[in-house]
Amino acid sequence: xxxxLWEVYDSTKxxxxxxxxxxxxxxxxxxxxxxxxxWNLAFGIAWHEAIExxxxxxxxxxxxxxxxxxxxxxxxxxxxxxxxxxxxxxxNAHDALExxxxxxxxxxxxxxxxxxxxSVKIDDSHKIYARLDxxxxxxxxxxxxxxxxxxxxxxxxYDQWSMSLQVGTYTAFLMSKYPENxxxxxxxxxxxxxxxxDPIEFRRVNTPRPNLAQxxxxxxxxxxxxxxxxxxxxxxxxxxxxxxFRRNPSGCFKYNTKCTFWDICLSQNNPWGxxxxxxxxxxxxxxxxxx
Ligand code: SF4
Numbered sequence: 001x002x003x004x005l006w007e008v009y010d011s012t013k014x015x016x017x018x019x020x021x022x023x024x025x026x027x028x029x030x031x032x033x034x035x036x037x038x039w040n041l042a043f044g045i046a047w048h049e050a051i052e053x054x055x056x057x058x059x060x061x062x063x064x065x066x067x068x069x070x071x072x073x074x075x076x077x078x079x080x081x082x083x084x085x086x087x088x089x090x091x092n093a094h095d096a097l098e099x100x101x102x103x104x105x106x107x108x109x110x111x112x113x114x115x116x117x118x119s120v121k122i123d124d125s126h127k128i129y130a131r132l133d134x135x136x137x138x139x140x141x142x143x144x145x146x147x148x149x150x151x152x153x154x155x156x157x158y159d160q161w162s163m164s165l166q167v168g169t170y171t172a173f174l175m176s177k178y179p180e181n182x183x184x185x186x187x188x189x190x191x192x193x194x195x196x197x198d199p200i201e202f203r204r205v206n207t208p209r210p211n212l213a214q215x216x217x218x219x220x221x222x223x224x225x226x227x228x229x230x231x232x233x234x235x236x237x238x239x240x241x242x243x244x245f246r247r248n249p250s251g252c253f254k255y256n257t258k259c260t261f262w263d264i265c266l267s268q269n270n271p272w273g274x275x276x277x278x279x280x281x282x283x284x285x286x287x288x289x290x291x
Contacts, residue, residue, distance in 0.1 A: 010289030020251035031286035042076035059101035141182035168215030
């Protein structure tokens, strides 16, 4: 059994591998996901659609953008009475779109693309896919706003981009598509903070130019490891213990949230052997970075 998507990589998949190889195995080899979309993810998807609308049509259209946000959020969470009371709430999203329009009203760029997707070739046997929220152009050259939401702007939030695989991938994408232009990647962040007063903050971070030779080495090393681990796993369907895609207990509580696969991880010794028994509450849905 193989899946053609096993060979389609992006920075999200490689970051999952960094967090925990076993998590990567569940999420990207078996393709298991929770049967529902969690609130943060649903909120982030809706936020992206709203900001994209404002990018294409002008920031003054923030009320229409909010309607897009709201409709998208309600697809995943139809009952407003179950919404959280602080932080990433629909009301805060409404206010944030209005404030964003005002704060950044002097933005003056040409939109070249939104949701731009392509692969970046590293060498003859390695490539990585990227999907950029935006590709824009102004007097600075070609740049991309990468829209992020967070619960707060902690010190690490600013520092994390320096070694980020995503920043390297997106910068390499821009350089390959626009070799004649200076290119840059800007994190366009909005924090929805769990407090009643001033719950919304904005930050834009110019990401440092990555060391692309190092980025290439980082990507190639991870892809080679995953390929090797995958090949070995295919031989382990009858083992009592799966010895590939090691578990990383340090990754179990990222952002103070328990890993989705916690219960499965505690109960399964050879998840490859048990791969046909999808646990209750999960479904199979492979992430396709190329789409
Ligand atoms: S529960 Fe921990 S060890 Fe298991 S997959 Fe998740 S992060 Fe990895």
